[in-house]
Amino acid sequence: MRCSREGVSLLRKTEIAVVGGGPAGLSAALTAVRQGANVTLVDRDPILGGQLVKQTHMFFGSKRQYAAIRGIDIPAELIAALEKEGGDRINMLLDTTVLGYYDDGSLLIEKDEQARVLYPERVIFATGAAEKMLPFPGNDLPGVYGAGAVQTLMNVYGIKPGNRVLMIGAGNIGLIVSYQLVQAGVEVAAIIEGAPKIGGYLVHASKIRRAGIPILTSHTIVEAKGAESVEGAVICKLDENWNSIPGTEQTLDVDVICLAVGLSPLTELVWQACCEQVYVPELGGYVPKRNERMQTSLPNIYVAGDVAGIEEASSAMICGKIAGLYAADDLGYSNNMEQLSAEFNRELNELRAGEAGAKIRQGLEKLSGGGRVC
């Protein structure tokens, strides 16, 4: 960034700042402007939609209206609605990074290499999540990518990440991205998974098997080989206690190692604001404490989406709606509160019902228990 004396200048006031334009942030912004609030939506990417812009598969969400549509098409609907209904109440700042939160409630933002300050009355953090790393020798070599990055390269820009891939993780993301690699004409040498069984849905695993890709459960990576970039990967078998079994090592001839071992919430700004957080493994790590309005321990700050706990896109959207609804309500835009809140909560409960939602329900229970202030 360039530093200039006039660099930090008052940008503007806004009623609600939404940080992050993924499914959660877009839904929060749309709900808040529908209620009548003025919203500034900020995203560091040049394109809105967050993780959804690279998801070309039919969604694994259980929500009725989104189950049969491709992830990539969901933000388009939300953006169109925001533009149509938002009028002059919505201001979208793209290519703009929120660098910091200050005690007076202001946000330091950077656009076009200039630092500016935004003064919102309420903030909704919807910053999403980042890929988890895995410790192994050579994990810093070029050619080791997060699954989201591989998706961005091939599905957004139409670029192959390499020629032959080792996928680590057989959850839904590992399975889906492997299938997308095949669609893009890239070979997948194998999918390895530390657990004794596949974590993702059976439909995705069957597609992978039909494509002839081996899924090796109870396997892990020993090291990445290569000098300047990945030239191979050594994998081995694990026993029931997750210890490597000597003599089971094999070397795979790959130039890409793709990590699909989970996501962790991007809570830097939430930490900086000193919102109370709790460590909940079921939700992906430290997550901000919040009430049923998605309001954190600081009353002017709300959260929604992956930053509040790793779930999936449909629930991110509903939590976004709830955060938008109550942030607007707090500012006096309180139309139809009872009906809307009942509707959103019913949708959320439906999503989290059953076996698929068990882990999330367990995590949320823990979240409402403990607490930690930074």
Next chain:
Amino acid sequence: MRITEHPIIEFRRGNPVSFTFDGNPVTGYEGETIAAALHAAGVRVLSHSYKHKRPRGFFCAIGNCSSCLMKVNGVSNVRICITPVKEGDLVEMQQGRGELVAQD
């Protein structure tokens, strides 16, 4: 490394854009990031770690991990994975931590 045929996605690439990487000419497309254009051109090493000078490449693609910081048009520490490529950009491998450019 560009995908030419895909069963479900149609890539609508923008106009070609010329820029340089360490003095060598590279062609990208309008609407893509510098990192995407470099990757398509086969460039895998984007930076080096400060202490051990180990090679660093593309990793997160969401502007989060700092693995792709480069010098662009004289400005250090640009996250090229979220910076759109522009005609005439001068992209360089950054040495060390880079420097702040005073602007009067």
